[in-house]
Amino acid sequence: MTQAIYQGFILSRQQYAADKYSCHSGITLCYWLSSDHGPIxxxxxxxxxxxxxxxxxxxxAEQLLRQQNLTAEFKPVPMQHFGGEQCxxxxxxxxxxxxxARQVFESQSIDNQITVYEGDIRHSDRFLMERxxxxxxxxxxxxxxxxxxxxxxxxxLKAADPYTPQFKAVSLDIECSGEGVLFSVGLVGEGIDCVLMIGEPxxxxxxxxxxxDEIDLLTQLQQLVQQVDPDIIIGWNVIEFDFSVLNRRAEALGVKLLLGRGHGQLQIREGHFTRLTLPGRCVVDGIDTLKNATYHFNSFxxxxxxxxxxxxxxxxxxxxRLSEIIRQFNEDKLSLAAYNRQDCVLVNRIFAQLKLIEFAIVRTQLTGLELERMGGSVAAFTNLYLPLLHRSGYVAPNLGDHGLSFESPGGFVMESIPGLYKNVIVLDFKSLYPSIMQTFCIDPLGLIRGLADPDNAIAGFKDAFFSRTEHHLPNLIKKLASSRQHAKNTDQPMLSQAIKIIMNSLYGVLGSKGCRFYDPRLSSSITLRGHEIMQTTRQWIEELGYSVIYGDTDSTFVSLPDELGATSCKEIGKQLANTINEKWQQTLKQRYAITSYLEIEFETLYSPFFMPTIRGKTTGSKKRYVGQVDTKGKKELIFKGMETARSDWTQLAHEFQTELFTTLFLDNFSVEMLTPIIESYITRLYAGEFDNKLVYRKRLGQHLIDYQKNIPPQVQAVKKYQALHPEFVINKGQIVEYVYTKSGPELFIEKTTATEYQFDYSVYIEKQLTPIAEMIFNALDLTNGYINVKQKNLF
Known part of the structure; x- marks a missing residue:
């Protein structure tokens, strides 16, 4: 044996008890690394x-353990819990x-119950976290x-600077029956491009x-994986579905699935989420990674x-597609192989196009979570915060240790003033909640230390006080903000995005009851301070002679005079931002003797801008508006919360709303211009011109059997179709495509041409066209002097 120093990137982590033949005792930690020298x-x-x-x-505790013949070693540590008692x-x-031991301690009667702190942290994670x-x-x-x-x-082991080896990634996809019986497995990437298929050559x-057969398929799959030896296996729902099915079939057939390095066995544990361990490799799911990178799709x-x-x-x-997959397996295996392979190719191309592996890598480098661990904001926070807390002499609290029952409020949303405006600028606080946490020293440790010495602390809300000097989150946020700016300056978009997501998640974690650090005094001191900042900012802007028409969490919408041009509006926006930032610096220094990290920016000029009313009311709506932006001479409509921005409205509604607003925003607009558009859409609708744009898409929120009393149209359509096609299967979470016909909602099947449906066009006028047109007319009636709409009976 030799001694050497290697640098690597952790792919998998395990822990197990030393066996009786080993010269070691206790727990053995096993980490597999990818390195420039190969797997380690x-x-x-x-x-x-x-x-x-x-x-x-x-x-x-010692007495209870003796009664159960359990052994523990007790050691004094310079640490206390948040209540102040030594641990x-x-x-x-x-x-x-x-x-x-944890079960014994926590199962005792109240008088004998032992309070356990941090008993849920795996040692393989703690070992890395503390280093x-x-x-x-x-x-x-x-x-x-x-x-x-x-x-x-x-x-x-010792922490290394961010290091990224050249990972070998392979895409995997399986095809199987509804019962999970395997048909084929596709593997594409790193020099392999094949499908394993059960059947005659x-x-x-x-x-x-x-x-x-299936045993032969699983055997050949293991051989190919060992031969290609990938660091990363990617796929689509690959952990919850593909590997879970492979694991269940292997167990049912008595096959050990040795897909890991060193012939390590695949291990899957199912609970709140499916935890997969594949020694020497990691499995990264495309859906989870997209969601964690904050991509938004109407269907993933x-x-x-x-x-x-x-x-x-x-x-x-x-x-x-299940019935077609079964048909192809029985009748046309070559087509099924092509389909199986293409899914692997598509996954590889999506990962490459959106740089998803790169995102997963930088997220791990920032948080310490496993490469494949997506979601996990609470776990990421714990990874970052717990070692710092320990070094301050505290153990982490348990859920509910704060003993408080009140709820913290949500973000600030201002009542809007509906109507059509010529110029609206948006001023946006940059990372408002993280900057509040940094400015006012909002931090779990800071709360405990601040409550102990309120005279020298910063007052929060709900009787909270925060230490000016003993805290960790303000420094962590400062470091993340600096790193993000450096990432922007050096053109590292994945790193910048990952840091942004982590910074924005800090409040969400502290406001989550599933986080051990949750305390409503923390989250309230963030959100209520946000309310105060937004209301004060509005007051200052209005004192300067401008009209604030809406505000939402961290954005303030300001109406400017109609006669101003784009250049003047943008200049006012920048001046307002500078003024507000200076006023916050002065105000917070005078009031709290603290430095303000609040930064408001001029973000957008909308010209024109439309704020609707709440449907059926005269009051202004929230989180719904349309504005036009001009980017290098190209005008674009921006829809927020409107029908066009929602996936559950038809393409007909999207196009109708877009054309109405394109017309509404013309310089020479008059109300008479809307009438022919509406009449044209109605005429063309009845003529069948929009038949291919009438499909609704709704997700099943629960299993079909759970819909008993209120049966929504998408469920009606499915049940009607299943009555004629009992082999049709659809599950909770899947998207249902349906249309309205003269006999009610019907399932839309892509192979059926739209002309085969007897559409009920009156439903589309009532549910798709009328609400959009009325929204415009109602809001315009409330715009004093800008446009006065009198005629509404266009339908």
Whole structure:
């Protein structure tokens, strides 16, 4: 064995008890790395898992463990819980012993119950967290060369600067029956492009490995994965579906699925989310990664995303494609192989186009979460905050330790003044909630220390006080903001986006009851301070002689005189921003003796701008408006919260609303110009010109069987279709496409031409065209002197 230092990026993490043949004891941590030297298996033996309890409960804890024949090592630590009492650490030689002890402590009667802190943190995670290891790592130890990888025993690990090796990624996709019986598996990437298919060999231009049965398919799949040896396996719903199905079939058939490096076995645990462990590799799901990167699609199906991102369609396009897949497996295996392979290709191209692996990498480098761990804002916060808290002498609280029952309010939303405006500028606070947290030192530790010394703290809301000096989040936010600006300056869009998401999630985590650091005094001190800032900003703008027509969380909409041109409006916007920023600097310094990190910016000039009323009322709406922006001479309509921005309205409604507003925003607009547009749409609708634009798309919010009393139209359409086609299956969460016919809602099937439906055009006029037109007329009636609409009976 030799000693050397290697740099790598962590792909997978495991922990297990040392076996009886090992020279080690306790827990062994196993980390697989990707490196410039190839795969590295890192073993850290002789570890102990830990949680904390109040020191005053030490004797009782020892007594309870003796009664259960459990062993723990108790060690004094310079740490206390948020209540101020000293804690003691309880160390265990196995994870099982820790879980058993925690169960014993928490199952006692109230008088004998032991309070456990941080008992839910896996040691393989804690080990990295406490060393601030986030993806990149230096490792040294006893080095041996194994078949296909380097092994480092008795390893020591240290955080490395952001390091990214050249990852090998392969896309995987399976096809199976409704019961999960496997038909085929596609693998594309890193020099492999093939489909494993059960069936008799057929001539094909595709690379198909023909398999005798499912066991043969699983065996060949393992061989190919070991041969290609990818670092990352990607796919679409690949953890919840593809690998879960593979795992269930392997268990049912008595096959060990050795898809990991070093012939490690696939492990899947299902709970609130499916946790997958594949030693030496990570599995990254496209849907989770898109959502975490804040991409928005009306459907995250591969068919829809590939169409939106790549402009390509799947070979089988129906959302309910199972029956066609079964037919192809029985009658046309070559077509099924082409379909299976194309799904893999589409996934690879989406990942490449949107740089999803790059996003996952920088997110890991920022938070320390596993590469494949998406969502997980609470876990990311814990990873970042807990080591800092420990160094301040505190253990993390448990859920509900604050003992408070009130709810914190949401973001500020101002009543709007509806109507049509010539010039509206939007002033936007840059990262308002993070900047509030930084400015007012809002922080879990800061709250505890501030309450202990309120005379030297910054007052929050709901009786909260925050220490001016003892805190972590303000410094963390400052560091993230600086890193984001550097990422922008050096053209690193993925890093910039990842930092933005993390910064914006900090408030959400503190406002989430699922976070151990949740305290309504924290979240209230953020949101109510936001209310105060928005209301004061409005007051200052109006004192300067301008009209504020709307405000929403961090954005303020200001109406400027009609006669001003774009250049003058933008200049006023910048001047207002500078004035407001200076006033906040002065005000906060005088009132609290603190530095303001609040920064409002001129963001957008809308010319014109339309704010509607609430449907059926005369009051202004919220979070709904339309504005026109001019970008380098190109005019564009921006819809927020309107029918055009919603996926559950038809294409007919989208086009109708767009044409009405395009006309409304013309310089020479007159109300008479709307009448022929409306009449034209009605005439063309009855003539069948829009038949291919009348499809509604609604997601099933629950399982079909759960719809009992209120049966929405999409469910009516499905049940009507199933009565004639009992083989048709659709599940909760899937999109239903339907149309209104003279016999009610009917399922829209892509293979059926639109002309085969007997559309009820009156429903579309009532539900799609009329509400949009009335919204415009109602709001314009309320615009004093700008346009006075008298004639409304156009339908």
């Amino acid at each position: 298996k890192v073993l850290v033996p002789n570890q102990q898992a830990v949680f904390f309890i109040p020191e005053k409960q030490h004797a009782l 003691i650490a309880c160390y265990f030689s196995s994870s099982q012993a820790l879980y058993q 601030f290891i986030r993806g990149g790592v230096w490792v040294t130890g006893d080095v041996t060369q194994q078949a296909g990888y380097i092994q480092i025993d008795n390893a020591q 057929e001539q094909s231009e595709q690379r198909i490995y023909w398999c005798l 199906s591969l068919a829809n995303v590939s169409h939106k991102v790549l402009g390509e369609k799947k070979l089988i396009q129906s959302d309910n």
